[in-house]
Amino acid sequence: xxxxxxxxxxxxxxxxxxVTLRCSPISGHKSVSWYQQVLGQGPQFxxxxxxxxxxxxxxxxxxxxxRQFPNYSSELNVNALLLGDSALYxxxxxxxxxxxxxxxxxSGTRLTVV
Amino acid sequence: xQEVTQIPAALSVPEGxxxxxxxxxxxxxxxxxxxxxxxxxxxxxxxLLIQSSQRExxxxxLNASLDKSSGRxxxxxxxxxxxxxxxxLCAVMDxxxxxxxxSGTRLLVRP
Numbered sequence: 001x002x003x004x005x006x007x008x009x010x011x012x013x014x015x016x017x018x019v020t021l022r023c024s025p026i027s028g029h030k031s032v033s034w035y036q037q038v039l040g041q042g043p044q045f046x047x048x049x050x051x052x053x054x055x056x057x058x059x060x061x062x063x064x065x066x067r068q069f070p071n072y073s074s075e076l077n078v079n080a081l082l083l084g085d086s087a088l089y090x091x092x093x094x095x096x097x098x099x100x101x102x103x104x105x106x107s108g109t110r111l112t113v114v
Numbered sequence: 115x116q117e118v119t120q121i122p123a124a125l126s127v128p129e130g131x132x133x134x135x136x137x138x139x140x141x142x143x144x145x146x147x148x149x150x151x152x153x154x155x156x157x158x159x160x161x162l163l164i165q166s167s168q169r170e171x172x173x174x175x176l177n178a179s180l181d182k183s184s185g186r187x188x189x190x191x192x193x194x195x196x197x198x199x200x201x202x203l204c205a206v207m208d209x210x211x212x213x214x215x216x217s218g219t220r221l222l223v224r225p
Contacts, residue, residue, distance in 0.1 A: 035213070042203055042217045045212040048212055055210075056210050092213075102146065102163035104160060105158040107156060107157035108157045
């Protein structure tokens with residue numbers, strides 16, 4: 001069975017540009033979450049979606065947005081990129097995104113803003 | 115506000131040694147706790163998931179314990195191997211179902 005797949009694996013963008021990151025959850029999983037991990041730190045929560053509805057949002061500016069599609073895949077969009085947005089962006093899927101279930105993470109997208 | 119702390123930040127041990135990684139959290143209102151492994155530049159691999167009602171979980175050479183009332187978890191690695199070298203992260207699921215991570219313990223197992 002395929003795990004959580006993220007694309008692209010790496011990309012380089014210029015300050016002020018926009019970026020879209022994509023995530024396909026494990027088949028049957030209905031919850032997708034996004035995390036940002038800067039070097040040397042643990043991942044920080046950005047968004048959680050369940051059944052195409054936003055369930056939670058972390059402490060990130062409005063430049064960050066996301067959505068979940070009917071097939072449960074998800075996109076994370078970041079506008080007006082800043083140097084500080086350079087990080088590893090991780091997608092995680094869960095059967096239901098509730099307390100009884102763990103999360104499975106993808107390999108991440110490494111974003112570099114220059 | 116939930117905070118997760120991992121001690122030590124880095125650890126270097128000779129091959130074959132048994133070791134313990136520590137994780138503490140400030141709010142005991144958690145659904146579960148998960149331990150992850152992360153290789154350099156890679157994503158997270160789930161190692162063990164402990165529900166809030168459980169005390170421990172085991173998988174192979176790994177054993178994780180949870181003491182929710184004291185806000186502590188430990189990951190025990192038996193007979194460490196060079197292939198165990200990685201960063202180990204613990205994360206608690208809070209009341210809104212999001213994961214709060216520690217900063218990790220960077221482990222080096224020397225041959």
